[in-house]
Amino acid sequence: MGVAIRAAGAGDRELIVRLLDEAFQDDPVSGWVFPGEEYRRTTHHRLMAAFTDIVLAEGRIDVTEDGSACALWLSVPADGHEGPAEGGTAAAPEGPDGPGGVDEADDAVRMREAVDPANPRVEEIARLLAASHPAGRAHEYLWMIGVAPERQGEGLGGALIRHVLDRCDREGLPAYLEASSTRSAKLYERLGFTFTGRTLDLPDGPQMWPMWREPRTGPAPTANAARPLGN
Numbered sequence: 001m002g003v004a005i006r007a008a009g010a011g012d013r014e015l016i017v018r019l020l021d022e023a024f025q026d027d028p029v030s031g032w033v034f035p036g037e038e039y040r041r042t043t044h045h046r047l048m049a050a051f052t053d054i055v056l057a058e059g060r061i062d063v064t065e066d067g068s069a070c071a072l073w074l075s076v077p078a079d080g081h082e083g084p085a086e087g088g089t090a091a092a093p094e095g096p097d098g099p100g101g102v103d104e105a106d107d108a109v110r111m112r113e114a115v116d117p118a119n120p121r122v123e124e125i126a127r128l129l130a131a132s133h134p135a136g137r138a139h140e141y142l143w144m145i146g147v148a149p150e151r152q153g154e155g156l157g158g159a160l161i162r163h164v165l166d167r168c169d170r171e172g173l174p175a176y177l178e179a180s181s182t183r184s185a186k187l188y189e190r191l192g193f194t195f196t197g198r199t200l201d202l203p204d205g206p207q208m209w210p211m212w213r214e215p216r217t218g219p220a221p222t223a224n225a226a227r228p229l230g231n
Contacts, residue, residue: 023146
């Protein structure tokens with residue numbers, strides 16, 4: 001039996017924030033941004049709420065009908081990349097005439113001040129993500145995917161991703177994401193994503209793996225569709 005998926009709306013905000021908060025509490029990147037278990041427990045949800053608001057306004061959030069998993073997507077045009085910077089969180093430091101200009105830098109500051117004013121890593125992570133984001137081709141950007149901890153390993157994440165990748169294949173669109181662990185990178189490989197060749201290294205912290213997927217022109221391998229995908 002397939003996984004029932006629907007588009008989330010404003011009424012799903014609290015559900016999405018809770019899912020992301022719970023799913024990423026033990027994520028290495030979240031641990032870097034918010035070091036310390038108690039600090040992360042009381043603060044992490046603010047960043048997840050900010051991300052949720054951005055994607056509800058500018059992108060698409062898919063959620064399983066039972067509310068156990070969600071995926072946040074942004075459609076990125078060919079003439080510019082979107083991500084935490086362009087979505088209102090941070091900026092790539094490239095100067096006022098390109099990505100990472102003055103307005104985006106101001107967005108980065110506003111995000112830090114809104115989420116955790118004394119924590120420069122809130123601003124820094126978004127700048128780094130924006131700086132590494134590919135430009136020049138329209139694509140779908142999987143910003144985040146969260147599965148309730150007790151439901152991980154059931155294939156819900158894979159179903160959510162394939163829901164959009166099927167459209168990407170029909171429309172000839174590539175897709176992009178950043179894996180936050182080697183485990184998740186291997187899982188994304190099953191869906192056709194390939195490591196771009198250069199890691200995103202957080203200062204004194206973990207690595208991230210930018211991954212790109214070209215659209216498939218033929219039918220997807222059935223073996224991949226049967227494998228579960230976690231966070």
